[in-house]
Amino acid sequence: MQILQIIKQFLNSKIGIDKAIGYTLLGRIVQAGGSIVSLSLIALFLTKEEQGFYYTFGSIIAIQVFFELGFNGIITQYAAHETAHISTYEYSTKESERIAQSRLSSLLQFCLKWFSMLSLGLFIVLLIVGYVFFARYGHGANVNWETPWVILVINTCFSFVLSPIFSFIEGLGKVKEIAKLRLIQQLVSLIILWSMLTLGGKLYSAPLAGVGSLGVTMVILIFSDFRKILIKIWNLLDKWKVKYKNEIFPYQWKIAISWMSGYFIFQLFNPVLFATEGAIVAGQMGMTLAALNGVSGLTISWMTTKVPVFSKLFAQFDFKFADSLFNKTFKQVLAINLAGVLSLLFIVFLLRFYHISLGERFLPMYLIALLGVSIFLNQMVFSWATYLRCHKKEPYLFPSVVTAISVGISTVILGKLFGITGLVLGYVIIIAFMKLWEYRIFVVSKKLWHGQ
Helix, strand or coil, rough: CCCHHHHHHHHHHHHHCCCCHHHHHHHHHHHHHHHHCCCCHHHHHHCHHHHHHHHHHHHHHHHHHHHHHHHHHHHHHHHHHCCCCCCCCCCCHHHHHHHHHHHEEEEHHHHHHHHHHHHHHHHHHHHHHHHHHHHHHCCCCCCCCCCHHHHHHHHHHHHHHHHHHHHHHHCCCCCCHHHHHHHHHHHHHHHHHHHHCCCCHHHHHHHHHHHHHHHHHHHHHCCCCCHHHHHHHHCCCCCCCCHHHHHHHHHHHHHHHHHHHHHHHCCCHHHHHHHHHHHHHHHHHHHHHHHHHHHHHHHHHHCCCHHHHHHHHHHHHEEECCCHHHHHHHHHHHHHHHHHHHHHHHHHHHHHHHHCCHHHHCCCEEEEEHHHHHHHHHHHHHHHHHHHHHCCCCCCCCHHHHHHHHHHHHHHHHHHHHHHHHHHHHHHHHHHHHHHHHHHHHHHHHHHHCCC
């Protein structure tokens, strides 16, 4: 027992793993470990052309960022700010608490209605854009993609409506509980995905895995305490409301543009390569990015689980403790991310050294290393942006737009002139240059907002 206590204390104090991070991290580990199995099964049971469709599906589905517009992160922050002034979800006799209760209720009702309407537009856009793109550029691949694409779009739209509920509950301080739920969702998805790939499900595998995990998640939400809490909050609505036009929109439009810019920064590679180099090269890029994003997703947990904490601290003007917590978390994020990127490079090296076929499904080693550098640098700005956005402000609007335009132009032009090497090299140079500007913004904004 004493040894376990020592281990627990070490993980908490030195590495920063509390319960919220623990469950989130476990989910990421399952995702990362599951990705290794998934990558192997994809290489074993999908052709190189089907692998290209598989990963390009994900890049087209990412168009949903143009509908989400960064609202999920905002929901968590605003819910956390109101929750900081609430001690109960029962009707309060204190006017100050009643105001916070009513505003929290109005936020819940607004985001559910908003996402429900947006999901209809998302369905139409994804269905049409995906069909036109794959029909035009994938006609010679002899791949059955039409029905899997429809199933994937339908599931994406239902998940889109469910996503603000997760974000809202996290804002209530239930980060650990949502992490548990996402862990279950991830396990169900992986089990179905592996089963379908092994049984010859081809491109149906991922869409049906999504349907299964979504169904399990909805059942858990309906029969858990989450439903009771949400109903109580829903019924707390009074005359005080969070006004979207006056409070959220002045902040969200900046976040929205940053998120839309993110599509051109992170998701444009696969569609461009699919159209110019073919499905096989797009598949190699997709598998490489999937592995690197797995590393990134693992380390992101250290920072994202702190969003409700940072938001509450800022609502209480406790900047000193917030800064101290961020600095400690930031060091942990960078150390673990670097270790993850180096580990991935070593694994791919071993796969190729021993002539294991999975190794050939990735990009060449030098391109993986270059993309690894960009992943490490992006962890920095992600951490800075997460911290600053908890102030209900968006200081990275202009840099995001400049980066998106630069990367978009670089991807199309250099990719066409110099192939995938030019595409990747141009991207990494732009990302490295932008970090100098983004760090300056972080330092200046923090001093200005904290009165330092």
